[in-house]
Amino acid sequence: MSFELAEKSILGTMLKENYLILDSGIQETFFSTHIHKNIFTSMCELSRKSKPVDYITLMTMKEPAELGGANYLADLNNFSNPARFDEYREIMIENWKEKEKANLLQQAQSENWSIGEIQKAFDNLEAENTPQEDASIKNDLVKIFELPFHPQEISKGTTTGLTDLDKLLDGFQDGEMTIIGARPSMGKTDTLNHLALHAGWRGHLPIIFSLEMNRGSMINRMIAVTGGYNRLRMRDPYRHFDETQKNNWSRSIGYLGKADIQIDDRSGLTVAQIKARARQIIKANPDKRPVIYIDYLQLIRPDNPREDQTQRIGQISYDLKGMAKEFGCPVVVLSQLSRSVEKRDDKRPIMSDLRDSGNIEQDADVIAFLYRDDYYYKDSENRDVLEIIIAKHRNGPTGTAMAAYIKDTGKLYNIDWTKQGTG
Numbered sequence: 001m002s003f004e005l006a007e008k009s010i011l012g013t014m015l016k017e018n019y020l021i022l023d024s025g026i027q028e029t030f031f032s033t034h035i036h037k038n039i040f041t042s043m044c045e046l047s048r049k050s051k052p053v054d055y056i057t058l059m060t061m062k063e064p065a066e067l068g069g070a071n072y073l074a075d076l077n078n079f080s081n082p083a084r085f086d087e088y089r090e091i092m093i094e095n096w097k098e099k100e101k102a103n104l105l106q107q108a109q110s111e112n113w114s115i116g117e118i119q120k121a122f123d124n125l126e127a128e129n130t131p132q133e134d135a136s137i138k139n140d141l142v143k144i145f146e147l148p149f150h151p152q153e154i155s156k157g158t159t160t161g162l163t164d165l166d167k168l169l170d171g172f173q174d175g176e177m178t179i180i181g182a183r184p185s186m187g188k189t190d191t192l193n194h195l196a197l198h199a200g201w202r203g204h205l206p207i208i209f210s211l212e213m214n215r216g217s218m219i220n221r222m223i224a225v226t227g228g229y230n231r232l233r234m235r236d237p238y239r240h241f242d243e244t245q246k247n248n249w250s251r252s253i254g255y256l257g258k259a260d261i262q263i264d265d266r267s268g269l270t271v272a273q274i275k276a277r278a279r280q281i282i283k284a285n286p287d288k289r290p291v292i293y294i295d296y297l298q299l300i301r302p303d304n305p306r307e308d309q310t311q312r313i314g315q316i317s318y319d320l321k322g323m324a325k326e327f328g329c330p331v332v333v334l335s336q337l338s339r340s341v342e343k344r345d346d347k348r349p350i351m352s353d354l355r356d357s358g359n360i361e362q363d364a365d366v367i368a369f370l371y372r373d374d375y376y377y378k379d380s381e382n383r384d385v386l387e388i389i390i391a392k393h394r395n396g397p398t399g400t401a402m403a404a405y406i407k408d409t410g411k412l413y414n415i416d417w418t419k420q421g422t423g
Contacts, residue, residue, distance in 0.1 A: 011076050016082065018052065022048070039076075087272060168401055172291060175328050179364040185375065191370060207281050208295070210264070223256055237249070260288070274294065290327065293333075295334045321365075348387070385403070388400065
């Protein structure tokens with residue numbers, strides 16, 4: 001892609017997603033043509049005044065010729081590509097840096113700069129596009145100076161809705177990536193639905209990327225969980241529900257709605273496309289703390305399909321961890337496990353069972369595995385018990401959390417609730 005096309009795509013995407021104008025860190029000097037600079041500065045001026053930015057409002061800012069003409073401005077919408085915005089932004093910035101370096105070298109040659117002066121100029125150039133933050137720890141030390149002498153309000157992570165698991169993890173933490181691995185039919189999607197629902201009911205913003213299951217199936221599963229409905233009966237509620245279940249239907253729908261679940265069920269998304277969509281949803285819900293759930297890792301489309309599977313999964317894992325840090329929210333990712341589990345007497349998963357693991361073990365802050373004894377052994381004493389094995393926890397303990405799992409409804413319970421018969 002040419003630099004000019006990348007700039008057109010950036011401007012076109014900004015016309016579609018106005019929040020990117022001031023939030024992306026792009027500067028006027030990054031653009032290579034006066035027309036694009038004029039369009040961008042006009043966009044910024046409108047945004048700072050909290051006015052909408054579109055074809056009509058831009059035409060009121062300058063003479064049409066200064067914006068490339070009416071047709072040129074209208075055509076920018078055809079170049080909009082939110083999923084590749086970050087990529088094109090980097091292309092534009094790298095092009096600007098190369099031009100600036102060439103200018104610096106030309107100036108250095110004419111003025112006979114020393115090597116040290118050239119290096120300093122290059123360092124300053126890099127710093128121009130780096131967020132300026134205070135690197136000193138002095139202010140941090142002031143904040144923690146009184147910690148031993150006063151009670152502190154502890155900020156907990158996003159609840160998992162399971163007491164045992166929250167004790168181990170203290171909830172899902174902002175900026176951390178959690179991998180939940182399991183063999184097929186172990187309850188991965190039901191576990192994800194449980195986690196998302198309880199986050200939503202606690203006032204968070206659950207964003208689910210369902211790369212395997214369609215939106216309708218996901219919603220039906222969530223209704224089954226919320227209302228305690230048997231999933232076989234859910235295929236035709238009119239025929240199979242009794243009067244009590246029908247009477248509870250509207251209440252179940254209303255309760256599910258309170259979780260404010262967001263679902264994107266497009267298949268074959270790249271991490272860049274996931275980021276772009278998540279950014280839109282987060283921007284549209286500024287008052288809620290987001291949590292991103294992905295089902296599942298191996299279905300994410302790689303940017304470079306020519307790499308081998310291990311390299312592809314490694315890059316995807318690295319990018320997902322980067323997304324968690326960039327958005328400052330928890331990212332919970334389901335993952336398939338290899339068949340090696342089936343070959344062992346003890347079929348509880350271990351780290352080496354992560355399929356095409358690549359950098360997963362290195363990138364993940366938490367790695368959890370799901371295991372049900374009654375899946376393998378029909379006469380197991382631990383019927384309807386789901387083990388959530390925390391095999392890696394970068395900032396806390398490992399161990400096993402226990403939950404009741406009712407496969408007919410897809411619902412997870414705290415074990416104590418089941419014993420007390422309260423559900």
